[in-house]
Amino acid sequence: MSRASGAILERDLLIIGAGPVGLYAGYYAGFRGLSTAIIDSLPEAGGQVSAMYPEKPIYDVAGFPAVLGRELVENLVLQAAPFHPLYLLGQRAVSLRHLEDGTIEVETEAVQPNQPPALLHVRAVVISAGIGGFTPRPFPAGSEWLGRGVSFFVPSLALHAGQDVVVVGGGDSACDWALSLEPVARSVALVHRRAGFRAHEHSVARLNTSSVEVVTEAEVTKLIGGEVLETVEITRNDGTTVSRPAQAVIAALGFIANLGPVRDWGLEIVGGRYVSVGSTMATNLPGVFGAGDVVDYPGKVRLISVGFGEAATAVNNAAVLLHPNEQIFPGHSSDTTPPTP
Numbered sequence: 001m002s003r004a005s006g007a008i009l010e011r012d013l014l015i016i017g018a019g020p021v022g023l024y025a026g027y028y029a030g031f032r033g034l035s036t037a038i039i040d041s042l043p044e045a046g047g048q049v050s051a052m053y054p055e056k057p058i059y060d061v062a063g064f065p066a067v068l069g070r071e072l073v074e075n076l077v078l079q080a081a082p083f084h085p086l087y088l089l090g091q092r093a094v095s096l097r098h099l100e101d102g103t104i105e106v107e108t109e110a111v112q113p114n115q116p117p118a119l120l121h122v123r124a125v126v127i128s129a130g131i132g133g134f135t136p137r138p139f140p141a142g143s144e145w146l147g148r149g150v151s152f153f154v155p156s157l158a159l160h161a162g163q164d165v166v167v168v169g170g171g172d173s174a175c176d177w178a179l180s181l182e183p184v185a186r187s188v189a190l191v192h193r194r195a196g197f198r199a200h201e202h203s204v205a206r207l208n209t210s211s212v213e214v215v216t217e218a219e220v221t222k223l224i225g226g227e228v229l230e231t232v233e234i235t236r237n238d239g240t241t242v243s244r245p246a247q248a249v250i251a252a253l254g255f256i257a258n259l260g261p262v263r264d265w266g267l268e269i270v271g272g273r274y275v276s277v278g279s280t281m282a283t284n285l286p287g288v289f290g291a292g293d294v295v296d297y298p299g300k301v302r303l304i305s306v307g308f309g310e311a312a313t314a315v316n317n318a319a320v321l322l323h324p325n326e327q328i329f330p331g332h333s334s335d336t337t338p339p340t341p
Contacts, residue, residue, distance in 0.1 A: 011037045011086065013318060014106055014122040016093050016262075019047025021292035021307035022128035023076035028312050029126075030083020032319040032330055037120060039088040041111045046073035047130050052255075055157045056176055062305050072304075090115035094261045096125065096288070104287055124318040127275055127283070127290045128311065131257040139168065139251035142223045149229030150249045157184045164245040166191060166232050168220050169252035175199040177250050178212045189213040189244060191220050191234055220249065259294075270296040281314035287321060289314035 013029045015022045018040035029036040044050055046069070049058075054070035061067055091108040099105055099121075106120045136152035143150075154160070154177055165185045167178045170192035176199075178190040190207065195216050197204045207214060215234060221241070222233035232246045263269060268276040268284045274296035281289045291314045292307035300306075316328050 009037060009086070009118055009120045011035045011120065011122050012124065012322060013037075013315070014039065014093075014104070014120055014125045015085075015128055016040075016125065017047060017128035017130055017292070017294070018042070018045040018087065018089065019128065019130045019292065020049055020072060020076055020304050021130070021311050022047065022126075023073070023080055024308050025126050025128055025291060025311035025315050026085040027076070027080040027083065028315040029319075030080060030085065031333065032315060034315070034319060034322070036083065037086040037088055037122070039091055039093055039108060041090065041092040043090045045077055045087065045089065046070075049073055052153050052173065053176065054155055056180060058304070060303055060305060088115075088118060091117065092260065096265045096285075098286065102287075123322050124287045125289065126281075126311070126314045126318065127262065127288065127294055128292045128307070129259070129262065129294045131255075131293055132259040132262065132273070136251070136255050137253040139249075139253060141220050142249055142251065145223050145225075145229060145249070149223070149225065149247060150251060152251050152253075152255075154181070154250060157181060160185050160248055162186050163247040165189070165248045165250065166220060166244065166246045167250045167252055168192075169254070170194055170196075171198045171252065171254060172200060172203060173254075174250075174252035175203040175207050177252055179203065179206055179210060181250075182210055182212055187213070187245075189215060189246075191215045191218055193217065193219050193237075223249065280317040281310055282317060287318070289318055 012034040013036045015025050015038045018038050022038055026036050026038050042051055049069040050073050056069050057066040058069055059066050092111050093106050094109050095107045097105050103121045104125055108118045110117055160181055161184050163185050164187045165181050167174050167190045178188050181188050190212055218234050218236040220232050221235040224231045229247055231243050233241055233243050235241045270276050275283055275290045275294050277283055277290045277295045277297055281291055283290055291310035293302045320326055320328050
């Protein structure tokens with residue numbers, strides 16, 4: 001996976017966002033013969049999938065009865081690899097402007113150590129930034145334990161093998177992590193401050209028939225230990241408290257999303273968080289397209305599988321914009337022999 005080393009870069013297409021949709025756009029741009037750069041503020045490809053649920057099975061990707069988030073990302077990177085996209089990881093795009101010759105100039109800034117900023121001159125842009133930048137909602141009871149027993153995500157289930165784990169939250173992520181950790185950890189408890197869950201009914205039903213200890217109408221109010229976390233104190237809404245052994249707490253309380261600098265580029269923004277696009281995935285700015293969860297249009301469905309189709313639509317229309325004599329539909333990939341990764 002190549003990284004940028006210079007300050008000025010020229011490519012046909014810049015993809016903003018290295019999540020699954022952006023990675024697939026990188027593949028399809030290569031298939032259309034376009035040179036590509038992919039930028040993401042995270043230090044590795046995969047976007048929200050890699051950051052939040054790399055070990056979580058995904059069930060709604062066509063052709064895969066179930067696929068781990070990590071495996072999906074690895075395969076998408078491998079799929080794009082023959083076309084040598086340039087990865088600008090640990091950076092974010094901070095400005096976008098159109099030059100007189102039709103070139104789009106994008107400036108980046110480093111958000112991860114040792115990643116120099118870059119200035120890009122490209123001919124088209126696909127914004128596939130997902131939910132934008134995201135930060136976990138704070139966990140007041142355990143802020144001083146971050147990195148010492150408290151985490152917001154589970155990068156590897158194996159890290160919690162044989163542990164007593166407490167998961168905090170009532171959404172899909174909390175339920176999914178509790179269920180995924182059940183066969184790995186020594187014990188798992190799920191603590192939620194309300195009686196009802198925001199998670200899918202199927203997940204809640206599985207939770208209720210599992211060995212996970214479900215504690216509702218309660219909160220984790222105190223974490224106790226020396227060098228390592230040992231126990232947590234759980235306070236119910238009626239004021240009673242109970243202590244439980246825990247070497248790990250997963251604070252799955254959701255996250256706060258922010259489009260960041262994208263909001264200032266002159267794009268038509270819907271609901272303060274989505275980029276408006278038409279049927280070609282084109283935005284209101286010339287040469288700028290969108291795909292995935294970041295875009296909105298009537299009837300939009302936010303699924304990875306839908307985003308893949310939007311990425312192909314965006315790239316094909318960008319390809320024709322750059323090469324007007326070409327067709328929007330390039331033919332089936334099965335009629336060609338792709339390069340060897």
